[in-house]
Amino acid sequence: MMVKPGNNQTQTKTVGNEMKIGILGSGMVGQQLGLGLSGSGHLVKIGTRNPDKLRDWQKQTGEKVTIGSPAEAAAFGEIVIIATKWADEATLKAIDSADRYNFKGKIVIDVTNPLVSDGPGKPPIPGVGYPDSAGAIIQKRLPESRVVKAFNIIGAHYMTNPKLEEGAATMFICGDDKASNDFVAKLAADWGWDVVDIGGIRESYLLEALAMLWIRYGFLNNHWKHAFKLLRK
Numbered sequence: 001m002m003v004k005p006g007n008n009q010t011q012t013k014t015v016g017n018e019m020k021i022g023i024l025g026s027g028m029v030g031q032q033l034g035l036g037l038s039g040s041g042h043l044v045k046i047g048t049r050n051p052d053k054l055r056d057w058q059k060q061t062g063e064k065v066t067i068g069s070p071a072e073a074a075a076f077g078e079i080v081i082i083a084t085k086w087a088d089e090a091t092l093k094a095i096d097s098a099d100r101y102n103f104k105g106k107i108v109i110d111v112t113n114p115l116v117s118d119g120p121g122k123p124p125i126p127g128v129g130y131p132d133s134a135g136a137i138i139q140k141r142l143p144e145s146r147v148v149k150a151f152n153i154i155g156a157h158y159m160t161n162p163k164l165e166e167g168a169a170t171m172f173i174c175g176d177d178k179a180s181n182d183f184v185a186k187l188a189a190d191w192g193w194d195v196v197d198i199g200g201i202r203e204s205y206l207l208e209a210l211a212m213l214w215i216r217y218g219f220l221n222n223h224w225k226h227a228f229k230l231l232r233k
Contacts (some may be wrong), residue, residue: 015034015127016043017041018041018042018043019042019043019078019079019081019166020042020043020045020076020077020078021037021038021042021043021045021077021078021079021080021081022044022045022046022047022072022074022075022076022077022079022080022081023044023045023046023047023073023077023080023081023083023204023219024047024070024073024074024080024081024082024083024084024094024095024098025046025081025082025084025085025094025111025114026046026047026048026050026053026054026082027084027085028110028156029082029083029156029159030046030081030083030084031046031054031057031085031156032156032157032160033081033111033156033159033160034046034061034062034065035060035061035153035160036159036160036161036191037160038061038062038064038065038188039160040160040191041064041110042064043064043065044061044064044065044066045065045066045067045068045072045073045077046065046066046067046068046073047068047069047070047071047072047073047074047094047098048067048068048069048070049069049070049097051067051068054067057111059154061188069098070094070097070098071097071098071099071102073098074098074099074102074103075099075102077106078158079106079107079108079109080102080103080106080107080108080109080145081108081109081111082094082095082108082109082110082111082112082138083112084112085097085112085115086112086113086114086115086116086128086134086177087115087116087117087127091112091134091138092137092141095138095141095142098191100141100142100197101140103142103144103145104144104145105145106145106146107145107146107148107180107183107184108118108138108142108145108146108147108148109147109148109150109151110135110138110147110148110149110150110152110204111150111151111152111159112134112135112138113122113134113152113208113211113212114126114127114128114133114134114137114208115127123215123219124215126208128208130205131202131205132205133149133200133202133204133205133207133208134199134204135147135149135174135175135205135207135208136201136202136204136205136207138147139176139201145167146175146176146177146180146203147175147176148173148174148175148177148180148183148184148201149173149174149175149201149203149204149207150171150173150184150188151171151188152207152208152211153171153172153207153210153211153214153227153228154169154171154214154227155214155224155225158218158225160191161191161192162191162192162193162227163192164225164226164227166229167229168192168193168194168229169193169227169228169229170192170193170194170195170227170228170229170230171188171193171194171196172194172195172196172197172198172206172207172210172228173185173188173196173197173198174197174198174199174200174201174202174203174206174207175200175201176200176201176202178197179195181197182197185197194229194230196230210228214226214227214228
């Protein structure tokens with residue numbers, strides 16, 4: 001499986017269908033993506049500043065998952081996934097600590113939502129608003145990478161298994177490089193997603209707004225096993 005790069009961009013290499021994927025972020029999202037990716041046969045290195053908290057989790061993953069620093073995870077990955085919290089500039093700090101050179105020429109999958117706390121017991125609120133977005137900010141931070149916004153509109157447990165009782169869900173993605181979008185779409189489709197590409201990374205604000213709707217429904221109904229489906233005639 002290969003990706004045709006845009007102008008002056010590095011090609012993504014794979015060995016058969018096996019990819020090397022680095023994950024920044026060792027919370028629930030990073031852990032679930034690590035389980036799903038390793039279960040699909042990929043090699044995963046998850047970057048964290050606190051490796052001890054992942055020791056028990058790693059026992060579930062087998063030999064295809066290793067733990068390292070953020071810089072080691074970014075350098076390891078042919079694809080790099082950013083699955084960090086946004087508050088207090090945590091995402092941008094994680095990118096900088098991983099060394100931006102390690103992202104150069106790579107597809108970067110942005111799973112973040114720019115959420116900040118609105119107080120105890122209240123749903124989070126957006127920390128970034130239109131016309132800006134977390135996806136666009138990350139692309140500006142990594143101008144030599146191909147950022148694709150994806151997997152941010154669903155709970156962590158369904159990111160790599162989108163089959164709910166009422167059917168498979170829709171995953172909306174966006175990014176400036178069509179070949180990279182297609183690559184991420186294929187990855188998601190292999191897990192069972194109905195993938196819809198909505199355009200360039202500027203459209204990340206739409207996906208982040210959709211994530212807020214997902215969160216709002218969850219808080220109102222105390223129900224977190226839901227997803228969006230685009231119906232076509």
